[in-house]
Amino acid sequence: MTPATAATAGAGIDTAAIDALVGDGPAAWDAAGRIPVALLRKLGAAGVLCAEVPAALGGPGADPLANGELTAHIGALCSSLRSIMTVHGIAAATVHRFGDRAQRRDYLGQLTSGRLACVGFSEPGAGSDLSGMTTRIRPAGDSSGDLLVTGEKMWITGAVYADTVLVFGQYGAGPAGSGGAVGAAAMVPADAPGVSIEPVKDPLGCRAATHCRIVLDDVRIPASAVLGGGGQPLSLLFTTALSYGRMSVAWGCAGILRACLTAATADARTREQGGVPIAEHQLVARHIAELYTSEQIATQACRHAAQQWTRGAPDAAVAAVLAKQVAATHAARGAATAVQVLASRGFTDGHVTARAYRDAKAMELIEGSTEISQLILARHALDIH
């Protein structure tokens, strides 16, 4: 079994063209903390950032496996770029799942023609426990039919590039928190009056993706911006969105492992110490074996989850948690192993293994931390055994 190559990575999208566009940019983007926005728009307009959007709605119409391989391909190039792809893809998947016909047509048309989206779940008081969200999406109370969005979102990936923020919040007219489990997801223009976006300084990893605090101060939006009219169970909204995100992050981690494996094997073959290539030292060979094992395990978990999604299997959401858990823990361990093999040669900012080491750690925190994933998997195991 071999990792996906440019020829096999998914959705009929020309990965050689993506490689050419990305070039050797990721190291400089990491150092600068920015990806050129023109490049993001170009990839967005090619459908690369949300490849599962059906052709009838303007997207490439990839299935989960093809989109997954595409995500791994981009994840191997640059986790920051893959992070933008993940949040943009979450926004598209959420519109597709909860939007009405006009919202699907309008928003998915935008998201496949170069406009960019980010996604706001997390808040200062709501991280692992999103039921604690206090952002409110409520009627303005005048004859306009508009709604007001009020709250604060934290660590929102890609917000500096985004035209639209998909905001999750409590829905209804009551005071903050009183909306109980009733929620809404709204497409809020990033330049609307009352929206302020402030990047987090010096994040540990995925630096070029950017992560932002967003304050929403009575932001007025039309009713047509609230997906499906609002009033869905809040937990249904965010678990549906997170399932897409977990799959995407899992494939991104498979990509991190592939990039680390390529770097570690190349170095181990050519770097000589003690008169032989370091690959011939058995303890280094063991590192290579472990890295290869991690990449294969992560890939298999991702493929299994993609199959379950394609089949509509009842355990598809759990398979996404499992894939993310397996791939993220192996990516964090594998990236550390790759740094160990390259030693000083992989220890400078921007280098593929240094970026992988920092970026992979984030994957154990996001879309459900390791601990939250373990709780979900334990609950599932207790249910079925």
Ligand SMILES: Cc1cc2nc3c(=O)[nH]c(=O)nc-3n(C[C@H](O)[C@H](O)[C@H](O)COP(=O)(O)OP(=O)(O)OC[C@H]3O[C@@H](n4cnc5c(N)ncnc54)[C@H](O)[C@@H]3O)c2cc1C
């Ligand atoms: C790089 C990065 C990108 C991000 N991008 C986005 C984004 O685009 N949009 C967005 O909305 N958010 C984003 N986030 C936020 C992210 O989703 C949260 O950081 C994550 O949900 C964890 O929340 P927290 O940081 O508040 O940690 P906390 O929830 O405070 O958790 C702290 C620790 O306690 C553990 N813990 C918490 N509850 C339990 C429990 N019940 N049982 C056992 N252990 C528990 C956690 O696992 C963790 O180890 C991003 C974060 C990072 C770091």
